[in-house]
Amino acid sequence: MTQRLPALLVLEDGRVFRGRSFGAVGETLGEAVFSTGMSGYQETLTDPSYHRQVVVMTMPHIGNTGWNGEDDESAQIWVAGFVVRDPAIRPSSWRATHPLEEELVTQGIVGICEIDTRALTRHLRDKGSMRIGIFTGEMAEAPEKDLVTRVQASPSMKGAELASEVTTKEAYVVPAVGEKRFTVAAIDLGIKAMTPQRMTERGVEVHILPASATLEDVRAVQPDGVFLSNGPGDPATADHQVALVREVLDAGLPLFGICFGNQVLGRALGFGTYKLKFGHRGINQPVKDVATGRVEITSQNHGFAVDAPLEGAAETDYGRVRVSHIGLNDDVVEGLECLDRPAFSVQFHPEAASGPHDSAHLFDRFVTLMEQTAKGATS
Known part of the structure; x- marks a missing residue:
């Protein structure tokens, strides 16, 4: 013992x-x-x-x-x-x-x-x-x-900028499994190993970039899409990443964000963020997909949330945006969808490590978004 x-x-x-x-x-x-x-x-x-x-x-x-x-x-x-x-x-x-x-x-x-x-x-x-x-x-x-x-006397989580403490110091590549179909620039705000794996098994070559990456760094890998990862800290401190996302939206690149990435996209679209009373953490969090009415059991880890209207489409500088997912325990915003730009995000962890696989289809949705954008650019 x-x-x-x-x-x-x-x-x-x-x-x-x-x-x-x-x-x-x-x-x-x-x-x-x-x-x-x-x-x-x-x-x-x-x-x-x-x-x-x-x-x-x-x-x-x-x-x-x-x-x-x-x-x-x-x-x-x-x-x-x-x-x-x-x-x-x-x-x-x-x-x-x-x-x-x-x-x-x-x-x-x-x-x-x-x-x-x-x-x-x-x-x-x-x-x-x-x-x-x-x-x-x-x-x-x-x-x-x-x-x-x-x-x-210890520091509070509110106002804490922590992405720079957990991000990769150097960019690296996770190769596609099988035939390469697309290239994604993933901004590492605290990325989990299973996340790029979910993309690589769909034929995506993933370039993991530091949280300090610029639009020039993103363009250098010639991506078909941009991914924003999960991560710790207060999204109110993510001014650099918010500016980057606005540039990505202006460039028309497909974008998918999860967890902290959802909050960064929310801020880039003009919404506020706030600290939850005790947050959502665990692998048994119920979320409703507003479009389908389907309830998915999700893996979550967040103490902050996006402040956006739950009904209707909000007008932003990047067109109409609607809340795509809602937490069933407390009506927290669990996802955003841009209706006039190729961008969406969710507050939970669809890579499900560990946890349920209900939301793995979101990576397929990201691949489809890249396919559609590529066809639109060549038509």
């Missing part, structure tokens, strides 16, 4: 949970959020969108599938901290190469276990996401009021 040291979880409003250490020993600070997924913790931990967030798993038993070398969504764990109720004693999956906690220790991720995660989740649902600290070992012996002060 792993030796578990005393640990404290401290919220900025002063509420404290006592538990035991899980992972590396030390302290960590971030924004407390909860994920409702029953599986897929490895994909969650390695998703760059969780940068500077402490993830609370609502599923009580975590770690039974261990850790493997195939399911990482990036080259490292990005969460600031990890909160679970009941860690698995040992992994019980044939795919596991080592236990989850061993990987947390190796990468220096501080966590806590043996706390009432249901009570914590209810608190965050009622009070909203807030700053949090996890203190293990000797740090857990410090006066609680001092630890609350440390948490309150």
Whole structure:
């Protein structure tokens, strides 16, 4: 059995949970959020969108599938901290190469276990996401009021520009599988590994570009379309990417954005963004496609949303735009569609790593959009 040291979880409003250490020993600070997924913790931990967030798993038993070398969504764990109720004693999956906690220790991720995660989740649902600290070992012996002060002094997620901290430093190419049909310039705002894979398996060569990419960088790869990835932080800080998207729209290039990319497109079209009370995180989020009435179960991870009218088509500098998808839990905007430009976006993660595959067809829609635009240019 792993030796578990005393640990404290401290919220900025002063509420404290006592538990035991899980992972590396030390302290960590971030924004407390909860994920409702029953599986897929490895994909969650390695998703760059969780940068500077402490993830609370609502599923009580975590770690039974261990850790493997195939399911990482990036080259490292990005969460600031990890909160679970009941860690698995040992992994019980044939795919596991080592236990989850061993990987947390190796990468220096501080966590806590043996706390009432249901009570914590209810608190965050009622009070909203807030700053949090996890203190293990000797740090857990410090006066609680001092630890609350440390948490309150930590940076807020509102106003945080984080895409530059998670993006690739150098451009790289993910080749198409089979015959190459199209080329896409993907702006990496915190992209997950499965996202370009979903495009390459459709015959798309994907050029991953840094978040600082310019229109000249995009044009240099001679793309048939532009993709905006998921990512962390406040979309109100993404002025550079918003300017780039406006140039892409002016150029008439097909554009597809997901998650943070949806918010960037929203801003480029003239809509505002705002911070949700506690956000949507997990692989069981219901979304309605307005055009078809179909309900899709989606994978999501976002704490901000686009402020756009849910009914009718709004007039923008780029023509008419309508909300294409709506979250059924709280009527949050979950997608945008430009009616006079070849551009659309969704707030969720259609690559579904991990999660349901209900929305994988959106990559087919992107390919079709590129086909139609190419035919229009040659006709």
